[in-house]
Amino acid sequence: MTTNLTDLQNTLIPLIQRERLEDIAMLLGELDADEVTGLLERLPANQQAVVFRLLPKDRAIAVFERFDPGHQGDLVKGLRAAEVTEIFAGLEPDDRAWLLEELPAGLTAKMLHGLTPSERQMTADVLGYPKGSIGRRMSPEYVATRTGSTVAETMARVRAGLDEAETIYTLPVLDETRHVMGVVSLRDLLRAEPDTVISQIMSDPVVATAYDTDEEAARRTADLGLLAMPIVDLENRLVGILTIDDAARILEFEETEDSSRQGGVEPLRRPYFATPIRRLVSSRIIWLLVLALGAALTVQVLSVFEDTLAQVTTLALFVPLLIGTGGNTGNQAATTVTRALALGDVGTRDVRRVFTRELAVGFSLGIILGFIGFLIVGLLFGFNIGLVIGLTIASVCSLAATIGGIMPIVARLIRVDPAVFSNPFITTFVDATGLILYFLIAKAVLGI
Amino acid sequence: MTTNLTDLQNTLIPLIQRERLEDIAMLLGELDADEVTGLLERLPANQQAVVFRLLPKDRAIAVFERFDPGHQGDLVKGLRAAEVTEIFAGLEPDDRAWLLEELPAGLTAKMLHGLTPSERQMTADVLGYPKGSIGRRMSPEYVATRTGSTVAETMARVRAGLDEAETIYTLPVLDETRHVMGVVSLRDLLRAEPDTVISQIMSDPVVATAYDTDEEAARRTADLGLLAMPIVDLENRLVGILTIDDAARILEFEETEDSSRQGGVEPLRRPYFATPIRRLVSSRIIWLLVLALGAALTVQVLSVFEDTLAQVTTLALFVPLLIGTGGNTGNQAATTVTRALALGDVGTRDVRRVFTRELAVGFSLGIILGFIGFLIVGLLFGFNIGLVIGLTIASVCSLAATIGGIMPIVARLIRVDPAVFSNPFITTFVDATGLILYFLIAKAVLGI
Numbered sequence: 001m002t003t004n005l006t007d008l009q010n011t012l013i014p015l016i017q018r019e020r021l022e023d024i025a026m027l028l029g030e031l032d033a034d035e036v037t038g039l040l041e042r043l044p045a046n047q048q049a050v051v052f053r054l055l056p057k058d059r060a061i062a063v064f065e066r067f068d069p070g071h072q073g074d075l076v077k078g079l080r081a082a083e084v085t086e087i088f089a090g091l092e093p094d095d096r097a098w099l100l101e102e103l104p105a106g107l108t109a110k111m112l113h114g115l116t117p118s119e120r121q122m123t124a125d126v127l128g129y130p131k132g133s134i135g136r137r138m139s140p141e142y143v144a145t146r147t148g149s150t151v152a153e154t155m156a157r158v159r160a161g162l163d164e165a166e167t168i169y170t171l172p173v174l175d176e177t178r179h180v181m182g183v184v185s186l187r188d189l190l191r192a193e194p195d196t197v198i199s200q201i202m203s204d205p206v207v208a209t210a211y212d213t214d215e216e217a218a219r220r221t222a223d224l225g226l227l228a229m230p231i232v233d234l235e236n237r238l239v240g241i242l243t244i245d246d247a248a249r250i251l252e253f254e255e256t257e258d259s260s261r262q263g264g265v266e267p268l269r270r271p272y273f274a275t276p277i278r279r280l281v282s283s284r285i286i287w288l289l290v291l292a293l294g295a296a297l298t299v300q301v302l303s304v305f306e307d308t309l310a311q312v313t314t315l316a317l318f319v320p321l322l323i324g325t326g327g328n329t330g331n332q333a334a335t336t337v338t339r340a341l342a343l344g345d346v347g348t349r350d351v352r353r354v355f356t357r358e359l360a361v362g363f364s365l366g367i368i369l370g371f372i373g374f375l376i377v378g379l380l381f382g383f384n385i386g387l388v389i390g391l392t393i394a395s396v397c398s399l400a401a402t403i404g405g406i407m408p409i410v411a412r413l414i415r416v417d418p419a420v421f422s423n424p425f426i427t428t429f430v431d432a433t434g435l436i437l438y439f440l441i442a443k444a445v446l447g448i
Numbered sequence: 449m450t451t452n453l454t455d456l457q458n459t460l461i462p463l464i465q466r467e468r469l470e471d472i473a474m475l476l477g478e479l480d481a482d483e484v485t486g487l488l489e490r491l492p493a494n495q496q497a498v499v500f501r502l503l504p505k506d507r508a509i510a511v512f513e514r515f516d517p518g519h520q521g522d523l524v525k526g527l528r529a530a531e532v533t534e535i536f537a538g539l540e541p542d543d544r545a546w547l548l549e550e551l552p553a554g555l556t557a558k559m560l561h562g563l564t565p566s567e568r569q570m571t572a573d574v575l576g577y578p579k580g581s582i583g584r585r586m587s588p589e590y591v592a593t594r595t596g597s598t599v600a601e602t603m604a605r606v607r608a609g610l611d612e613a614e615t616i617y618t619l620p621v622l623d624e625t626r627h628v629m630g631v632v633s634l635r636d637l638l639r640a641e642p643d644t645v646i647s648q649i650m651s652d653p654v655v656a657t658a659y660d661t662d663e664e665a666a667r668r669t670a671d672l673g674l675l676a677m678p679i680v681d682l683e684n685r686l687v688g689i690l691t692i693d694d695a696a697r698i699l700e701f702e703e704t705e706d707s708s709r710q711g712g713v714e715p716l717r718r719p720y721f722a723t724p725i726r727r728l729v730s731s732r733i734i735w736l737l738v739l740a741l742g743a744a745l746t747v748q749v750l751s752v753f754e755d756t757l758a759q760v761t762t763l764a765l766f767v768p769l770l771i772g773t774g775g776n777t778g779n780q781a782a783t784t785v786t787r788a789l790a791l792g793d794v795g796t797r798d799v800r801r802v803f804t805r806e807l808a809v810g811f812s813l814g815i816i817l818g819f820i821g822f823l824i825v826g827l828l829f830g831f832n833i834g835l836v837i838g839l840t841i842a843s844v845c846s847l848a849a850t851i852g853g854i855m856p857i858v859a860r861l862i863r864v865d866p867a868v869f870s871n872p873f874i875t876t877f878v879d880a881t882g883l884i885l886y887f888l889i890a891k892a893v894l895g896i
Contacts, residue, residue: 006797032652034672041793066671162639169617169634169675186617186634191610204480222700223514224482225693227617227675244692245673251696252670255703256787262710263783264776272788273798277805281812284780288817291776298768309764316757316764320746320771320879327875328712328739332732335711339704340720345489349454350721357725364729369736427775431768 025054033062041271049078061090070269073102085114093122134217135210138231138240139166152194170228178237218247261419294428305439326396326434327427333404362401370394396434485514489719497526509538518717521550533562541570582665583658586679586688587614600642618676626685666695709867742876753887774844774882775875781852810849818842844882
């Protein structure tokens with residue numbers, strides 16, 4: 001697929017530069033929606049709008065739906081108001097919510113105005129839930145049935161919802177006051193006799209409330225392998241449905257966010273090649289400045305021990321090795337615990353258990369690496385220096401694993417994304433404390 | 449949910465220690481399969497088998513299916529052969545393949561022997577594809593139809609497959625020689641008249657071959673929001689189906705792997721608390737040793753410049769700051785590009801474009817940070833030293849972003865997981881080259 005796209009791109013760019021619009025339209029006509037999406041994602045922002053305009057309306061909406069939300073926002077800024085309103089009306093209510101979060105408030109009001117009253121209501125319902133909640137991501141277009149309905153009646157509802165509903169394969173089962181009492185799958189319906197009552201064949205429902213975070217609800221849907229999960233209000237009344245394909249999209253978004261933060265970058269929220277250089281720079285510069293500020297601590301620490309350094313210059317040789325090892329050990333612990341938190345394997349109440357486990361792991365790693373360090377450095381630089389290095393590695397590893405392990409949980413406790421407080425932050429913190437340990441140990445062992 | 453599990457665990461552990469098996473069985477009887485799974489995942493390995501044995505057979509299989517493959521392997525080692533065979537027979541063919549990869553060959557043969565001939569055949573088919581291919585992960589239990597069949601005939605097939613098939617919601621459409629010509633959804637079938645011919649309502653198929661990597665096929669299924677994707681052999685003949693819930697499971701597994709490697713840890717492949725301390729240590733020690741070996745280079749480099757250091761001790765103060773900034777810049781680029789590769793936004797043919805983009809980004813970051821560094825260090829330590837630091841930051845950032853950006857693509861080109869060659873590796877590499885630049889610049893500027 002990639003091969004094709006690169007070739008297509010090489011054909012397309014000169015056509016755009018020479019404004020050969022008809023040729024471009026012809027080329028686009030031969031591609032399916034996924035190919036067009038892939039192609040647009042590889043063009044600079046200013047060229048995308050040119051190409052996008054040449055798509056027929058249906059195709060344009062299909063392509064637009066496939067974009068990342070940030071990328072949708074970029075593209076919209078390059079289009080005319082009438083074009084935007086048309087696309088907006090063609091989207092599903094949950095996709096509209098993604099897009100509106102990217103746009104300035106003035107534009108939002110204008111676009112909502114362009115919808116039919118019932119569509120405006122559905123979009124407003126979705127927008128009524130807080131940012132980051134699954135209420136924003138669910139679809140209000142579901143087919144539900146009643147506990148007292150028969151299979152035949154339910155199949156009639158399914159047929160009536162064929163065109164509009166987000167899914168017809170999983171149906172929430174409601175009581176008289178819209179409380180979710182169960183779920184029934186289309187498979188169950190096909191298996192049962194037409195006059196069977198739904199309450200006899202429904203299964204226990206697994207639901208999320210509209211106020212749960214989108215990541216939690218999506219992770220649960222995926223972990224349980226559900227095709228769809230009913231979303232309820234705080235009184236367990238049905239308000240929408242989350243389908244597995246939307247759950248997968250939410251998880252991909254969250255994974256990208258976690259992976260970015262783990263590497264100290266703000267998430268791009270648009271494909272790599274569709275991101276202008278200046279946005280790449282701005283996604284990185286803040287973190288680098290924060291981390292450099294943190295690293296200024298190490299300059300501070302080293303200044304304090306400058307006399308010791310001047311006395312035994314050899315000590316300077318091991319600074320990168322020691323802080324590197326500490327940073328790596330801390331990163332490992334933070335990575336493991338951050339992922340375990342994301343998967344729900346570890347919760348905030350486990351902070352003490354994680355502390356003892358990571359201390360044990362860090363201490364074991366420290367003993368092994370410290371001993372190796374002691375031997376090798378001892379043989380090459382004398383066993384005095386070897387002892388300093390060995391002891392420092394042992395203590396830095398214990399410290400780093402413990403800090404690295406509990407920081408993500410602390411972040412979760414104070415309601416910050418665990419990935420924010422993660423690897424680069426821990427590295428910086430461990431660097432400074434590691435250096436203090438190093439010089440204190442050196443002074444004690446070498447008697448300086 | 450977490451709250452419950454912690455409490456349950458605190459109730460359960462004393463019962464296990466006092467071997468109160470009846471009380472444990474009673475406690476388990478009150479929980480659903482997900483709660484039991486969560487609970488078992490938080491127990492040490494030796495206690496898990498005790499509890500697992502007390503589950504009724506159906507429940508045991510439901511719980512077992514929910515475990516990570518590595519975790520399944522651990523548990524199986526604590527059970528008797530008869531128990532294992534029973535569980536194995538209860539699994540789906542694709543789940544069997546996950547488990548068999550975890551077990552020694554002797555046990556594999558024994559377990560395959562315990563299956564009925566048709567199930568053994570299906571499992572063997574799945575096992576016939578290479579490790580890491582989607583052939584290993586697909587389900588051979590599908591319902592398909594023919595281009596010439598009517599909707600009524602197809603609905604009869606659907607009804608016949610209700611109990612066994614992995615999904616009945618997406619049906620591959622085959623010609624006379626089993627080539628995949630299209631797909632039809634149950635929704636399409638319900639919408640059409642009974643005597644409509646399938647070829648009139650089917651859509652173009654999106655397929656993967658059984659030899660594609662599981663990650664590619666799963667990512668595509670999720671990106672396109674498909675409920676299921678037909679899997680074909682090299683002649684486009686149907687061999688199985690990949691459902692979106694299995695795709696989500698594969699992606700979760702891959703994300704965990706990428707996130708782990710990004711942090712320099714081997715993936716655990718089991719929940720955090722179910723992982724013994726010694727396995728946590730072994731998942732980290734190899735990487736730490738490799739990285740420490742790399743860091744030995746920095747000791748080497750610094751020894752070469754030891755005289756310079758002894759002359760101007762101040763230079764030593766900035767070593768952690770400089771290599772930290774270089775490492776962070778490299779990490780950022782590597783993180784962004786690794787994720788873009790995983791999402792398919794960047795391919796191996798883009799190496800030159802990524803190179804120029806990252807060089808531009810790194811240079812921009814370097815100019816900004818270098819100028820700030822020049823000012824601050826200049827004011828505090830004199831503008832000679834400030835100039836050294838500023839120039840070093842500018843060149844280290846350019847170097848680090850470029851290396852960090854292209855290394856993941858190089859890894860993909862030589863068929864290594866891009867995440868392996870990632871952050872810690874790049875940090876180490878950039879540390880050593882950064883130091884060389886630093887001292888060369890210092891010697892030139894300070895004239896020593």
